[in-house]
Amino acid sequence: MTFNRRDFVTTSSFALAGVALARVPLVGQAGQKAPPPTTFTDIRRNVGFFTGQGGTIGWLANPEGAVAVDAQFPATAKACVEGLQKRSAKGIRLLINTHYHGDHTGGNSAFRPVVKQIVQQERCAKLHRETTTKNADQQAYADVTFGESWSQDVGDEKMWGYYYGPGHTGGDAVIVFERANVVHMGDLMFNRVHPRVDGPSGASMKNWISILERVAKQHGDATFIFGHAKAGAPVTGPAKELLYLRDYLTAALQFVQKGIAAKQPKEEIAKATELPGFAEHASSGSVLTLAGVLNSAYDELTR
Numbered sequence: 013m014t015f016n017r018r019d020f021v022t023t024s025s026f027a028l029a030g031v032a033l034a035r036v037p038l039v040g041q042a043g044q045k046a047p048p049p050t051t052f053t054d055i056r057r058n059v060g061f062f063t064g065q066g067g068t069i070g071w072l073a074n075p076e077g078a079v080a081v082d083a084q085f086p087a088t089a090k091a092c093v094e095g096l097q098k099r100s101a102k103g104i105r106l107l108i109n110t111h112y113h114g115d116h117t118g119g120n121s122a123f124r125p126v127v128k129q130i131v132q133q134e135r136c137a138k139l140h141r142e143t144t145t146k147n148a149d150q151q152a153y154a155d156v157t158f159g160e161s162w163s164q165d166v167g168d169e170k171m172w173g174y175y176y177g178p179g180h181t182g183g184d185a186v187i188v189f190e191r192a193n194v195v196h197m198g199d200l201m202f203n204r205v206h207p208r209v210d211g212p213s214g215a216s217m218k219n220w221i222s223i224l225e226r227v228a229k230q231h232g233d234a235t236f237i238f239g240h241a242k243a244g245a246p247v248t249g250p251a252k253e254l255l256y257l258r259d260y261l262t263a264a265l266q267f268v269q270k271g272i273a274a275k276q277p278k279e280e281i282a283k284a285t286e287l288p289g290f291a292e293h294a295s296s297g298s299v300l301t302l303a304g305v306l307n308s309a310y311d312e313l314t315r
């Protein structure tokens with residue numbers, strides 16, 4: 013089996029599971045692979061988050077129906093589907109994907125038979141299709157797409173999806189539960205772990221910085237759900253965490269700009285072991301590394 017670059021990147025996103033992977037017992041008593049442990053956590057007003065393996069899932073479950081934001085991988089998506097079905101007698105109405113990466117859309121197939129609609133921003137939908145042509149039969153694609161924004165009422169909750177331009181990928185949506193005042197950032201938020209900047213899909217660190225600033229300003233008192241966090245760090249938090257990642261991305265761009273001005277080659281700049289001022293950021297797997305961020309910053313600053 014051959015892999016092109018996109019396939020490699022998508023496959024490697026298994027490594028994004030980071031925290032969750034570390035807790036997974038590899039082999040059960042009977043020699044079978046044990047399913048990864050999963051957890052439902054309430055935030056407020058029927059909204060909460062689900063952790064298993066892959067990007068954090070946000071959920072709503074009220075008497076009029078349930079909604080999932082992101083789907084992880086099939087193994088844990090199944091547990092999420094079953095849990096949400098128990099939490100709302102009317103079943104799961106919607107699945108929304110924040111972006112196309114496999115650790116957020118791989119589990120769509122577990123939701124497909126039970127949800128009325130799968131919603132994606134249109135660039136996310138395009139990237140999801142383009143990067144999964146070899147295993148399209150294992151995917152579940154969007155039936156509803158939106159450009160700038162999307163909204164739907166589910167019982168007494170009002171949900172919104174917003175597109176602020178390229179960030180972590182070329183197509184990331186921010187999903188808002190208006191009345192609960194909870195905002196799912198998808199992978200526009202990595203807490204204390206080096207983020208992935210998916211250049212080939214159209215990511216932009218400069219615009220990502222502006223997104224974090226705008227969203228933090230617009231939803232100053234909200235609780236935010238983060239796509240990923242380093243081991244032991246929370247996957248939810250306040251607006252100030254968005255500004256912390258903004259500062260990290262700004263520092264990374266400045267660090268690389270300095271290197272370019274000093275005529276340092278890309279490989280030399282990417283050898284840095286620490287971003288000054290952000291020593292507590294951890295790596296996870298081979299994808300979430302400082303070198304990955306610095307290489308992406310270099311590409312963006314020189315293109």
Ligand SMILES: [Zn+2]
Nearest residue numbers: 111113180199
């Ligand atoms: Zn991602």
